[in-house]
Amino acid sequence: MYVCLCQGVREAEVADAVASGADDMDGLVEALGVCTGCGCCRELVEALLDKPRPAGRRRAMDAFNRITIASAS
Ligand code: FES
DSSP states (O other): EEEEETEEEEEEHHHHHHTOOOOHHHHHHHOOOSSSSTTTTTHHHHHHHOOOOHHHHHHHHHHHHHHHHHHOO
């Protein structure tokens, strides 16, 4: 399903971007360009950000964050 028609962004792309760390509106705007056209998708994007993530993705993201933090220090 398309989330942002102006930028041609689908729900799966938003989910992937969130799983990769773009887990707020600013991150999604930067990563995908959502809400940078007409702005009609803002409410839907916000709803997707509030959507609970599957446990597998949460675990993968937690592991990614641990690795990233360990690598940075
Ligand atoms: S539908 Fe996303 S900016 Fe227009």
